[in-house]
Amino acid sequence: MKNFGLVAYLDIKESLRAKWFYVYAFVFGGLMGLFFISGITDSVVMGFTGLSRLLLVFIQVTIIILPIFILTTTVKSIAADRESNVLEYMLSFPISLKEYYWGKFIGRFATVFFPVIVALFIGVAWGLYKGGNQMPWAMITLYSALIFSICVVFLGIAFFISTLVKSHDVAIGLSFAVWIVLLAFIDVALIGLMMQNRMPDELIITIAMLNPLEAFRIGAIALFDPELTVIGPVAYYLLDTLGHAMLIVYAVIYPIVLGMLFAFFGYTAFKKRDLL
Amino acid sequence: MEHVKIVEARHVVKRFMGARVLDDVSIDIELGDKIAMMGPNGAGKTTFVRSMLGFYHIDDGEIRVEGYDPIKSRVEVLKNISFIPQLPPPVKLSVSELLGYVQRSADTPAQRVIGEAEAMELDIKRQMEKPFFKLSGGMKQKLLIAIALARKSKLFVFDEPTANLDPKARDHFYRLLFNIDYPHSTIFITHRVEEVEGLANRKIYMDLGKVVEDERI
Numbered sequence: 406m407k408n409f410g411l412v413a414y415l416d417i418k419e420s421l422r423a424k425w426f427y428v429y430a431f432v433f434g435g436l437m438g439l440f441f442i443s444g445i446t447d448s449v450v451m452g453f454t455g456l457s458r459l460l461l462v463f464i465q466v467t468i469i470i471l472p473i474f475i476l477t478t479t480v481k482s483i484a485a486d487r488e489s490n491v492l493e494y495m496l497s498f499p500i501s502l503k504e505y506y507w508g509k510f511i512g513r514f515a516t517v518f519f520p521v522i523v524a525l526f527i528g529v530a531w532g533l534y535k536g537g538n539q540m541p542w543a544m545i546t547l548y549s550a551l552i553f554s555i556c557v558v559f560l561g562i563a564f565f566i567s568t569l570v571k572s573h574d575v576a577i578g579l580s581f582a583v584w585i586v587l588l589a590f591i592d593v594a595l596i597g598l599m600m601q602n603r604m605p606d607e608l609i610i611t612i613a614m615l616n617p618l619e620a621f622r623i624g625a626i627a628l629f630d631p632e633l634t635v636i637g638p639v640a641y642y643l644l645d646t647l648g649h650a651m652l653i654v655y656a657v658i659y660p661i662v663l664g665m666l667f668a669f670f671g672y673t674a675f676k677k678r679d680l681l
Numbered sequence: 682m683e684h685v686k687i688v689e690a691r692h693v694v695k696r697f698m699g700a701r702v703l704d705d706v707s708i709d710i711e712l713g714d715k716i717a718m719m720g721p722n723g724a725g726k727t728t729f730v731r732s733m734l735g736f737y738h739i740d741d742g743e744i745r746v747e748g749y750d751p752i753k754s755r756v757e758v759l760k761n762i763s764f765i766p767q768l769p770p771p772v773k774l775s776v777s778e779l780l781g782y783v784q785r786s787a788d789t790p791a792q793r794v795i796g797e798a799e800a801m802e803l804d805i806k807r808q809m810e811k812p813f814f815k816l817s818g819g820m821k822q823k824l825l826i827a828i829a830l831a832r833k834s835k836l837f838v839f840d841e842p843t844a845n846l847d848p849k850a851r852d853h854f855y856r857l858l859f860n861i862d863y864p865h866s867t868i869f870i871t872h873r874v875e876e877v878e879g880l881a882n883r884k885i886y887m888d889l890g891k892v893v894e895d896e897r898i
Contacts, residue, residue, distance in 0.1 A: 407785065408785060408786050411781070411782065411785045411786070415774055415778055415781075415782060418774070418775075418778060419773045419774060422773060422812065423773070489770055489771050490766055490768070490770040491770040491771060491772055491773075493731075493736065493766060493770065494764070494766055494770045494772065494825075495772070495782070496736070497734055497759065497762070497764035498759060498782070498783065498786040498787050499755070499756045499757075499758075499759040499760045499786060499787055500756065500759075500786045501755065501756050502755065677738070678738070679736065679737045679738055680735075680736045680737075681731060681736045681737070
């Protein structure tokens with residue numbers, strides 16, 4: 406595995422020079438930083454009121470922007486490498502497909518994860534500087550874990566799409582389709598299903614919880630709203646079934662497992678199908 | 682001289698969307714063969730080379746490179762093959778990063794690549810921090826040739842290698858190929874046999890996925 410670290414390192418270096426990375430870092434570094442700064446500075450201490458409003462904005466923005474950024478930029482750069490014969494040249498050296506694929510995965514993970522995490526820490530540091538008297542460790546830990554897991558799941562899906570679909574346009578189209586479907590199944594499509602009354606409520610809730618975006622959303626809300634009052638009566642069912650702690654564990658672990666499964670299927674396709 | 686087979690391809694079939702792009706192709710390449718592989722577009726030349734390099738899974742037949750299967754043992758196979766594509770790919774790594782990649786993956790010291798580049802009158806040391814894709818077409822091609830030669834492979838695969846080179850650079854390239862002082866084989870994918878005249882000792886002509894001519898020259 407001597408080339409694994411090399412591929413990851415070079416992917417990070419390459420990403421740091423790419424335009425998409427600057428847009429991504431600007432959106433998540435800049436925008437998130439601004440949210441945290443403005444939210445926290447509104448509170449005298451790092452209290453509930455300022456943070457809760459801020460976290461809601463953070464959740465909404467992350468749910469909408471992070472997946473589509475990860476999906477499109479990853480799919481686009483991998484497809485572009487294949488179409489422009491960069492992949493052909495780089496893989497003409499004696500490097501195993503395992504090292505190349507997982508090296509790329511880790512390298513890309515670092516570039517999508519760290520701007521958001523850095524923004525989170527900048528926000529917290531700013532809050533402390535502006536008068537916060539204690540480090541919100543629970544929030545930092547949970548949000549870091551949730552961001553980690555949402556990055557893994559969408560990176561896994563992106564790598565899966567990239568290895569399965571070779572056409573650049575189809576891959577981008579598929580990424581948008583995945584994103585739209587997952588967004589729709591947070592609320593709109595689920596409400597539609599419930600209104601039709603053709604499916605048991607438990608099944609609809611299960612569908613919702615299989616959506617990694619929903620898992621992220623519930624996990625994020627659970628921190629500052631332990632009773633999940635924001636999401637309505639479904640909260641009773643979820644809390645009765647899983648309990649508060651298990652709900653958070655599920656919100657973190659499930660997307661990671663799902664993402665790694667997609668990444669693994671992508672790797673299998675990468676090995677078993679034509680590379681070009 | 683002992684006949685050492687580097688590549689053995691037997692009854693290779695490769696289909697794309699049902700069409701047989703390689704149709705029962707059998708080619709043996711021995712150490713010392715300098716092959717001009719010719720044929721019109723779509724003849725199957727690139728598909729054969731890509732199958733040999735492990736990029737394509739063949740549908741039927743068998744390919745062995747020094748006894749190894751290119752899919753199952755791609756690292757072993759690619760240790761002794763240098764490949765130069767027709768058009769330099771827009772690699773976004775800097776020159777130094779690319780040389781680092783070559784050094785680590787193929788055990789080829791960067792200094793050796795720099796030496797080969799200098800032999801082609803390319804002063805690459807001044808371009809080390811520049812992204813590869815920002816070099817001029819000729820510089821990119823020279824650097825790819827330098828990397829290929831520095832690897833000291835047993836088999837060189839050149840896909841129209843001089844397409845981006847001016848006449849002087851072509852002469853340098855031919856001279857460097859002449860000067861390789863260890864046993865090796867070469868495949869030149871080309872449309873014009875004059876392009877590799879004097880360098881090739883065997884001509885393979887492909888058409889519609891078949892080998893229609895294979896002769897010593």
